Each structure stands twice: as structure tokens, then as C-alpha cells.
Amino acid sequence: MNNHIFLVGFIIYALAMIWLGWFVSRNQKSGEDFLLGGRSLPMFLTLGSTVATMVGTGSSMGAVGFGYSNGWAGMLYGIGGAVGILLVAWLFAPVRKLRFMTMSEELSYYTGGSHLIKNIVGLMIFIASIGWLGAHILGGSMYLAWATGINLTLAKVIIALAFAIYVIIGGYSAVVWTDTIQALILFFGFILMAVLAVVHVGGWSAIEQAMDPRALSLFAVDKMGVLPALSLATVIGVGVLATPSYRQRIYSGKDVPSVRRSFVYTGVLYLFFSILPAIIGMAAFTMNPHLANSNYAFLFATSFLPAILGLVVLIAGLSATMSSASSDAIAAVAIMMRDLYTMIVGRMPPENRAITLSRWMLAAVIGLALLFALTSDDIISYITKMISMLMSGLFVCSILGRFWPRFNWQGALTSLISGMAVSAAMLMNDAWLARWGNPCIPSVIASLVFGVAVTLLTPASRVSREEALAMITREREAQPDVRSLRAGKRSPAGGR
Numbered sequence: 001m002n003n004h005i006f007l008v009g010f011i012i013y014a015l016a017m018i019w020l021g022w023f024v025s026r027n028q029k030s031g032e033d034f035l036l037g038g039r040s041l042p043m044f045l046t047l048g049s050t051v052a053t054m055v056g057t058g059s060s061m062g063a064v065g066f067g068y069s070n071g072w073a074g075m076l077y078g079i080g081g082a083v084g085i086l087l088v089a090w091l092f093a094p095v096r097k098l099r100f101m102t103m104s105e106e107l108s109y110y111t112g113g114s115h116l117i118k119n120i121v122g123l124m125i126f127i128a129s130i131g132w133l134g135a136h137i138l139g140g141s142m143y144l145a146w147a148t149g150i151n152l153t154l155a156k157v158i159i160a161l162a163f164a165i166y167v168i169i170g171g172y173s174a175v176v177w178t179d180t181i182q183a184l185i186l187f188f189g190f191i192l193m194a195v196l197a198v199v200h201v202g203g204w205s206a207i208e209q210a211m212d213p214r215a216l217s218l219f220a221v222d223k224m225g226v227l228p229a230l231s232l233a234t235v236i237g238v239g240v241l242a243t244p245s246y247r248q249r250i251y252s253g254k255d256v257p258s259v260r261r262s263f264v265y266t267g268v269l270y271l272f273f274s275i276l277p278a279i280i281g282m283a284a285f286t287m288n289p290h291l292a293n294s295n296y297a298f299l300f301a302t303s304f305l306p307a308i309l310g311l312v313v314l315i316a317g318l319s320a321t322m323s324s325a326s327s328d329a330i331a332a333v334a335i336m337m338r339d340l341y342t343m344i345v346g347r348m349p350p351e352n353r354a355i356t357l358s359r360w361m362l363a364a365v366i367g368l369a370l371l372f373a374l375t376s377d378d379i380i381s382y383i384t385k386m387i388s389m390l391m392s393g394l395f396v397c398s399i400l401g402r403f404w405p406r407f408n409w410q411g412a413l414t415s416l417i418s419g420m421a422v423s424a425a426m427l428m429n430d431a432w433l434a435r436w437g438n439p440c441i442p443s444v445i446a447s448l449v450f451g452v453a454v455t456l457l458t459p460a461s462r463v464s465r466e467e468a469l470a471m472i473t474r475e476r477e478a479q480p481d482v483r484s485l486r487a488g489k490r491s492p493a494g495g496r
Helices: 003-024 031-039 043-054 058-098 103-110 115-148 152-200 204-210 218-224 226-242 244-252 256-273 275-287 294-301 307-345 351-373 379-390 392-403 409-427 430-436 440-457 465-477 482-486
Strands: none
Touching: 003 115, 003 152, 003 307, 043 058, 043 152, 043 244, 043 256, 058 103, 058 115, 058 218, 058 226, 058 244, 058 256, 058 275, 058 294, 058 307, 058 392, 103 115, 103 244, 103 392, 103 465, 115 152, 115 244, 115 294, 115 307, 115 351, 115 379, 115 392, 115 409, 152 256, 152 275, 152 294, 152 307, 152 351, 204 275, 218 226, 226 379, 226 392, 226 430, 226 440, 244 256, 244 307, 256 275, 275 294, 294 307, 307 351, 379 392, 379 409, 379 440, 392 409, 392 440, 409 430, 409 440, 430 440
């Protein structure tokens, strides 16, 4: 496809997203409006945004590349993600009733309102959000650099700026609306690509002849091994269960039933979607089995398409990365506003400054993520290492805290530390990595065992969950009322 056609198409697409972001954000008045959409999102927007966030860089470009190298193993990313989001719907949708703003508030609630846990988790989630955002910038820049012929570093800057503008302008409302539009584009684009790619190579029989027979076994376990295949699906499922952007969908939803329905529908759609990257990857292998970098398999597979169809498919790929990136950017800023800012200043920012501060923080977050994106060119490896290091402990803490009232801050701290320690040890041992595929399963087991043991060996929290919730709510809502302060009065500590 002509480079200029794609560049013009991308510019038009980006401008359309920016306009939509501005249009839907005109009535924002508070930080809660900017970061949570006023907690009133209807089911179709929650569904559209969740689907678009699920189909990100890893499940599109990364999964196609994995399908190129390992056949039906390209489905594992989608299988793990679908199971993860269905478990989120089942296990965590009810926390919408508690009106949390961030995942660190939720984990603090599970541990007696512990400020230590809230601050540590807030910092970990912030780093994880930056990491996710960096992965999406990396994936999007690969699309852009390949399609336009520009330098990869410049492409990273352009991708970061493209989604940064509409997110900074529009906040969470812009994210969910643009995500919903992008979800429609990417589903259409990937279905179109899968069908056309199979037809182009001469049908499924041609793919069967070209691929290693072991790669055509169920989830390619004959080629990968059962344990590495299970590890890959598990690490993605754990990532979904512990990723703040999905919790953000719960906190911002209209009510528990609408959140749960949207997540169940997302899981079903994602299961269907998981087939497409694997097919595209295998078709790309059939076209050319000698690509130097399998992450470019999707891009290579578009090379046979007519200009207009190629543009649609490439825009679909960019939609996957940009929709997920914008969600992670908002999640990171919510952490900065609710946790990091209050950790330093001692209170939430005043309402009359919340939106302005959020926008400045968004710019800083995207800048940091751009630095992360410069550290790797292997999307799947980047994501799995980041999840296993930062999210294994978060996953265990959220599960134990949600269903075990005895769970305390000492157990939570031990879970977080042990999960990171085991992941770090495994990443430094090539033999262990070869056996397991990634550190996720051992780090989750270690985090669970040590977290339970320390909880049982230490005193139970004296703060009830009702008291912890009241404490968290007071801290969040005790913001200075500008009019009251000018009149020499103290603002009340709670209520709206």
C-alpha cells in the first residue's frame, strides 16, 4: 500500500478521534467526571470500551506474531484474556456498590484501610499502567513505522501524541466513546483480514501444508509444551484480573448488573476474536516463513491488500493499540490523583483544579510510557515479564481480600513482595524460564502461600470493613470547599 495513502488516512482518523474527544467532554465539571465519566456510563459504552481495551497490542499484533511462530498458540492470549474478564465479571462486579475510585482503594479496604498497602499498591499499579501504556506505544509505532517508512523512534512519538491529545482534552468520557468506535473498526478489520488472508494463500489446505504439524495441534501444545502454553494463558488472565483499567470499568459503570453484563459479553466476543490473530499469523507464515521479526507478521500480511482495504485493516490494528493505550493512561492518572497526590499533599486536589491537574498528569504519564517503549521490541515478552513482576501479588491480594475477611495488611505486603521476588529470580534463570515459559504460575503460588501463612501468623485487623470503607470515603471526599474556605469555614468531611 502506498505510504502516503496510509499517512493521510491515519491523520484523518486521529483528527476524528480528537474531535470526538472534545465533543463528548464539553460538560465535564469535576475530577470524577474527567476520570470516571461521572460514574454513569451505560452498558453499551462499558461494553464497547472494555472490548476495545481487551483487544490491545498484545492480543492483536503480539498474538498474530505468536501465531506466526507457533500456530494455534496465537489463541492463548485471547483464551487467557477471555477467562480473566469473565472471572472479573463474576468475582468483582459487586464492588461497584462500594464506590471506589482506584484499585489501591479497593485493596486498602480489604486490609483494614491500611495506608501502607494503599500507597504501595498505588505505586505498583502506577508503574504497571505505565508499562502497559509503553507496550501499546511500542505496538502502534511498529504499525506506523512499517506502513509509512518513517523512523521507529519518530513513530513512537507520533503515536503517543495522537492518543494523548484526545485523552487530555476529553478524559474518560472521550476514552469510552472513542474506544467504542474503535472496537467496531477493529472487529471488522480483523475479520476482513483473516478471511482475505486465507483466500490469498490458497485456502486452509495451503496453511496446513506450510505449518509445522505440531503448531496445528490444540493450542499448539505439541510444539510449545503443556506447561508453557498454560503459563501464557495464565499470565494474561492474571493480568486482566489485576489490571487497573478493567477495575476502572467497574468503578465507572452505571450499576452492578450493567457492569456484569458488559464484561460477560466482552468475554464471549473475546473468545471469538482469539481465533482471528492465530489465523492471520499462520496465513502470514504461509506467505513468507522467513520474517526476521515475527511481530511484523500482521503488517506483512496486509501487503497483498488493495490500498483501501489495507488502510481499513491497518487502521483497525492502530485502533487496538490506541484504545488500550488511552484506557491505561486514564487509569494511571486516576492513581496519580487519588493515591500519589494525596500521599504527598495529604488530601485530594480541590475540584476547581482537578481537571487541569489531571491533564498535566496525563502528559507526564504518556512521556514516561514513551521511555518504557524504548526498552523492548518483543511485545509478548515485554508484557508477560511486566505482568509477572508487578501483578502476580496484586492478583493474589485482590482474591484473598475479596473472599477472606481475615486477610490483613501483613499478609498483603508479604504477597506483594514474594510475588515480585519469585518473578525476579525466575527471570534470571534461563532454565526455569524455558520450563515454565514465564514466571507467572510460580510467582502466583508463592504469593498465595506466603500471603496466607503470614496472615494466619499475625493479628487480625481491628478495623472492620464497614469502618475501613467509611475511612476511605472520608479521605476521598474531604476536599476543601472553595466558597466555605473563603468565608472562613471548614468544609464537611463527607457527603455530596
